[in-house]
Amino acid sequence: MTAFDLNILGCGSATSTLRHLPSSQILNVRGNLFMIDCGEGAQLEMRRMRLKFSRLNNIFISHLHGDHCFGLLGLISTMALQGKGGTLTVHIFKEGAELFGRMIDFFCRERPFDLKFNIIDTHKAVIYDDDAITVTSFPLTHRVPCVGFIFSEKPKLRHINAPACQEHNVPAHAMNSLRHGSDYVTPTGIVIPNNQLTTEPDAAISYAYCSDTKYSKRVINAVEGVDWIYHEATYGDENLKNAIKRYHSTARQAAMAAREAGAKRLILGHYSNRYNDESILLKQAQEEFPSTMLAMEGMTIDLNKL
């Protein structure tokens, strides 16, 4: 399974509406689920999208505004009732760990999994690493301490060239080494170079989550070269002043950031509740960066398809 899918659970901003839920998404990396922010209602949207609680082991909270974390209590309670095992790690600022830790200890005392808080801060840092991905946090520019996250796939395995392997009688047990790039040595000692038996692996993809932030060179530098960027687009051009004042971005600024960072694709989200239709945001963004799309609740985006 090589899934690298982004599931949008919520892409609204602070004031709830009937059109959008507050911020939350789930990145499915080869069957392991990584939640990014957890606004109220995230657990319900997980059910709606048939994403399994048992596969969720890491939650990343970008900052301590309610629309990015108020869903944690309900989600964790439900995971406890569902009998989730193993460890659930919440990557969060210190104050958040203290506040939510106290609530969870009171309301969710009995839980069949270990709950760990990984304390993060606004410095750039690798905060998670496994065989498939590395997660790096980096500072955003908001009214309160706030970070973005870059999810970088590890280099993928090479593809087996089946006819070539057959021709050289490569046994099944050697395939895994080939996928990792080793040459094959025949029983008689002849070295067959790896590139005669395999083809290039699929590209490793990277995804950056940038919400909430104003348009900022610091952010652009941090996400330089990332394939996919999710960037908040709270406002349209007509609300540029509000964006600056509230440390948010316009859709156009999000697109400028994506272009300047050399991204391949941009996803907009965190829409202000004043828009009943975000197509105006899409239009303004596409004037700067055509490969832009609008996030919507219930949407699954295959990040492998650039």
Added chain:
Amino acid sequence: MTAFDLNILGCGSATSTLRHLPSSQILNVRGNLFMIDCGEGAQLEMRRMRLKFSRLNNIFISHLHGDHCFGLLGLISTMALQGKGGTLTVHIFKEGAELFGRMIDFFCRERPFDLKFNIIDTHKAVIYDDDAITVTSFPLTHRVPCVGFIFSEKPKLRHINAPACQEHNVPAHAMNSLRHGSDYVTPTGIVIPNNQLTTEPDAAISYAYCSDTKYSKRVINAVEGVDWIYHEATYGDENLKNAIKRYHSTARQAAMAAREAGAKRLILGHYSNRYNDESILLKQAQEEFPSTMLAMEGMTIDLNKL
């Protein structure tokens, strides 16, 4: 306006489902909204039902299980963003006031209304009183401290008998006194008895909220003579053992309680997630107490219509 309407925001139990939201309801008393319990998502359901945040000044929390209070943070944050004024009073146990108070002070520091916690306990007590209603708390029988609430309308005003008033030349400014039951004294000193100028007022209605609780004589005694009872009905007959063990009720027990308390109408709710269709719960309850109905999200029940 003589509205006395019950709005069901959520009538599921602890494990969230796509069919039911966790516990929350709003009693509309002549335009003033009283929220009873506040599970996750209550604010969204308020929007869906077009209930105005500005009219909500009192929230009653029955006990400190997450499915009855996790919606408080999001709701209060949204009310702050919406610019609600005046005072919002949350009637809640002491530990709840401390835990939620700390969260709200952090996440919702700037709010244009006063937030007050009215600390309640499990003793029977009048916890709210105004011109239109009295709210009395009373102990339920659950695994943790838990109370029910009785909302009792104050006696209503008498109806003006317009032809009779016209005949006696009663001036407009005297009508309010008549409605309150005073006799009318003519300018020449003749006393016209009130009952010649008015007719009987509508009956004052009472409503009791009983969730979560096991079937219990103590609860039945507490709600004796109340017109409408909302009683939890987590399980069907086949799960009686679970009901007893978990300090919940079956639908049949809810109906027995309503009958024994002399209620006129019963509303069932707090359904276990194991039921995809609660008609079996309704059937079992109606065998004991025919005037039973199922609560459903989005439902408004006119409590004046007995």
